[in-house]
Every structure is written in C-alpha cells, then in structure tokens.
Amino acid sequence: SQTIHQWPATLVQPVGSPLSLECTVEGTSNPNLYWYRQAAGRGLQLLFYSVGIGQISSEVPQNLSASRPQDRQFILSSKKLLLSDSGFYLCAWSGATRPGFFGQGTRLTVV
Amino acid sequence: GENVEQHPSTLSVQEGDSAVIKCTYSDSASNYFPWYKQELGKRPQLIIDIRSNVGEKKDQRIAVTLNKTAKHFSLHITETQPEDSAVYFCAAPLTDSWGKLQFGAGTQVVVTP
Numbered sequence: 001s002q003t004i005h006q007w008p009a010t011l012v013q014p015v016g017s018p019l020s021l022e023c024t025v026e027g028t029s030n031p032n033l034y035w036y037r038q039a040a041g042r043g044l045q046l047l048f049y050s051v052g053i054g055q056i057s058s059e060v061p062q063n064l065s066a067s068r069p070q071d072r073q074f075i076l077s078s079k080k081l082l083l084s085d086s087g088f089y090l091c092a093w094s095g096a097t098r099p100g101f102f103g104q105g106t107r108l109t110v111v
Numbered sequence: 112g113e114n115v116e117q118h119p120s121t122l123s124v125q126e127g128d129s130a131v132i133k134c135t136y137s138d139s140a141s142n143y144f145p146w147y148k149q150e151l152g153k154r155p156q157l158i159i160d161i162r163s164n165v166g167e168k169k170d171q172r173i174a175v176t177l178n179k180t181a182k183h184f185s186l187h188i189t190e191t192q193p194e195d196s197a198v199y200f201c202a203a204p205l206t207d208s209w210g211k212l213q214f215g216a217g218t219q220v221v222v223t224p
Contacts, residue, residue: 045214
C-alpha cells in the first residue's frame with residue numbers, strides 16, 4: 001500500500017533563515033505530488049504541484065520554492081523565511097482514482 | 112478556476128442530533144467532491160467522497176448529497192457523537208489536474224454531550 005512520509009513534524013525557525021521540508025512517497029511510481037499550506041484557523045491553500053521529476057508548477061506567488069529531484073521525493077524550500085511563512089505545511093499525493101492523500105504535516109513557526 | 116464556498120463556519124450540535132454542512136462550487140465541469148475531517152493538530156483525513164454520476168452516497172452515519180444543477184453538495188452526519196467534533200472541509204478538483212484541490216474554508220463542528 002502507498003504511504004507518504006513528511007518531516008520534520010515541527011520546526012521553529014528565525015526570520016531570515018533557510019527552510020527545507022522533505023516529503024517522500026512509497027508504494028507507487030510517478031505520483032502527482034502537492035504542497036499545501038494551512039494558516040492558523042484557516043483552510044488549505046495549494047502552493048505547488050508536480051507531475052514528474054523536475055516539473056514544478058506554482059499556484060501562488062510567494063517566498064517559497066519547490067523541487068522534485070527524484071520520482072517520489074518532493075522538497076519545499078525557502079532561502080529566507082518571513083513571519084508570514086508560519087503555518088501547517090502538508091504534502092499530498094494523488095492516485096489514479098482519488099486525489100488528496102496527505103502526509104502528517106509540518107508545523108512551522110517563524111520567530 | 113474553481114471557487115468553493117462552505118457554510119456554516121461553526122456548528123454546535125447536541126450529541127445524538129444531526130449536523131449538515133453545505134458547499135457550493137463554481138465550475139460546472141467539476142466531477143469529484145471529497146470531504147475531509149481534520150482533528151486539532153492533525154492532517155486532514157478523507158471521510159467520504161462522491162462523483163458526479165451519483166446523487167447520494169452513504170457510509171454508516173455519514174452521507175453526502177450532490178445537486179449538479181444547483182452546483183452544491185452537502186455533508187450529513189447523523190446521531191452525532193463527541194468524537195465527531197473536528198473541522199470539516201469540502202473540496203473540488205481544479206479541472207486541469209485531478210489532484211489539485213480547491214478547499215472550502217472549513218466548518219468547526221462541536222458536539223456537546
């Protein structure tokens with residue numbers, strides 16, 4: 001069966017520091033992968049999605065970037081974090097018949 | 112693109128009563144509508160979904176109805192229990208990609224004993 005791993009679970013970073021969040025999927029090949037962000041008390045917003053290695057689409061302009069160096073690996077990065085980057089970051093993958101299987105999430109607090 | 116609106120934002124019900132959450136969507140081509148439950152501090156979990164070729168789907172105490180003409184779909188929870196307390200999100204896929212979801216703003220459901 002397919003599983004999705006995301007780490008770290010929590011992260012506290014100072015303003016201006018870099019960020020790297022990693023997500024990997026097991027049990028499937030060539031998945032579509034997504035990064036969502038959830039601000040405190042809000043809904044989920046799609047940030048990036050990828051249909052294959054090196055293929056990244058950005059949904060909203062922001063301080064973040066994404067990369068897909070391997071088929072089942074998706075990375076969210078920032079060179080310099082802003083306070084507004086705080087939130088709950090969720091990686092997700094979609095299968096052939098159903099979208100939206102989420103990883104455990106990373107709670108990022110920028111201080 | 113797709114726009115999903117969800118109401119109400121909060122819902123308080125007595126244990127044993129029913130809860131109903133409603134969502135509307137804008138893109139008439141949308142054909143899949145999932146519902147997620149998110150407990151505090153955890154990831155959203157898919158609880159039920161419906162495709163556009165059916166009008167209703169039921170799974171134990173949870174049911175979803177879809178009205179394609181009116182472009183709205185609803186989540187119904189019967190015989191609510193305290194463990195049903197959570198935030199519920201509806202969603203619809205952006206039609207250019209199956210897995211890109213547009214979420215509603217969420218409904219905080221509180222079930223009081």
